[in-house]
Amino acid sequence: MTTELLLGGRIYTPTSTSATAIAVENGVIAWIGEDRAARALHPEAQVTELDGAFVAPAFVDTHVHLTATGLALTGPDLTGGLDAVRTTLSATPGDTVIARGWDDTAWDRPLQRTDLDEHRAIYAARIDEHSAQASTALRALVPGLEGLAGFSPDGPLTAAAHHAVRAAAIAALTDAQITAAQTTALDAAAAAGIAAVHECGGPEIAGERDFALLRERTHGVLVRRYWGEAARDADHAREILERTGADGLAGDLFVDGSLGSRTALLHRPYADAPSTGVAYLDQETVTAHVLACTEARIQAGFHAIGDAAVARVVAAFEAAVDTFGGPRVASCGHRVEHAEMVSAREARKLGDWGVNASMQPQFDAFWGGADGMYARRLGAERAATLNDFALLARNAVPIAFSSDSPVTPLDPWATLRAATQHHTAGSAVSPRAAFAAATRGAWRAGGVRDGVAGTLVPGAPATFAVWDADELVVRAPSDAVQRWSTDPRAGVAPLPDLAPGARPPRCLRTVVDGRTVFAA
Incomplete structure (x- = not known):
């Protein structure tokens, strides 16, 4: 011994x-x-x-995208101003360029198609990963792009159009490039004191090839793999799990998009646009997925940011409680990713049903506050209610903290600092509670309930x-x-x-x- x-x-x-x-x-x-x-x-x-x-x-990061993180760590940095982004992209070699990180919040206008070299296939994702600019050459690789939801002739692409150009850009990568990017991301996680990550994959994110390559590789950092595909019934849920080898049908199963790209689904319109966002899944589909996974005893979950998206998810869990009972639902450890706009009534229900909230405190650090992106998108009153960690904690919602890397960095201590230094008074949690959410709570969100993991x-x-x-x-x-x-x-x-x-x-x-x- x-x-x-x-x-x-x-x-x-x-x-x-x-x-x-x-x-x-x-x-x-x-x-x-x-x-x-x-x-x-x-x-x-x-x-x-x-x-x-x-x-x-050691920390556990409950929401990451490993290939995108690896590419971001080794690829061009688009976090500068508009002129710097154009210069960086022009100086980046290669026929195909995948870059991310631009943020038009402080710009006069978003990144335009005409800002990119029309002869190279360039995919440039916005910082929230829910919209992107694509060059003329990349757009040409997607037949029928003009007819897809979210298409813009010159402006950033959202919704289905964004997913299509992202898939085309990823298709240009070799298996070796994908594996190298995943290794880079896992190495970075280990160097940040992270012992395990939850990969949030799906057909509209990096696709099955990326997901399968991650399954085949080994690394000292543990990886739990979630696949975001809606199940029609219990048999379909089991088939998806068998086909993909996923650990659960949760993660980025998109009910809506993001606030920065104005694709988060809201009850009331955005303060700076006449839209209420984008609904990727209707109530019937969301409810069917929860019922299917609960019957099959598979962990289910959704990406839900806007208040209308969260309402759909809570209604689906309520239907499962009515059908199978609260203990059966709680035993599955279902999840909601992001959960940025949760009412007190919804928090009570999520706590009663043991639904995990996988949240990203650095979102508030990046975009909260009276002058932040949230306030511009929603107005100060609504923005002040976002990412209320204290509300969820008071209602016994199991909370896990994560980065959503590459959206925010693999930096657990920055995550904890953001959770304890919230822009809105009364929404923060103590350092002790924040640390628990990034360790014990994160293991629990991944289905580990032995009572000692994370201690x-x-x-x-x-x-x-x-x-x-x-x-x-x-x-x-x-x-x-x-x-x-x-x-x-x-x-x-x-x-x-x-x-x-x-x-x-x-x-x-x-x-x-x-x-x-x-x-x-």
């Missing part, structure tokens, strides 16, 4: 606020305590000196990250809780400081089931 003893650290564990040592045996945490006792109990162990490093459960306790999988971190602190969202939680008698374990300006922790090592998958 091989034992590694890590000494001289700061261990984030619910069993102690003063633990400095952790013992790992055959991929499992065997013991946690203080250095002197550790040496006495494990005299033959291999010793690793932590030198004051912070050791905590450092004896008997739990040895899945953790080692961080170079400054002073650890205990912070709380209110004075009353602050007085209680910072009292040593409360037994609340401290975390790295998430306040603005604090130095973020740097990952030194990531371990998954006892195996090191990243070492600085």
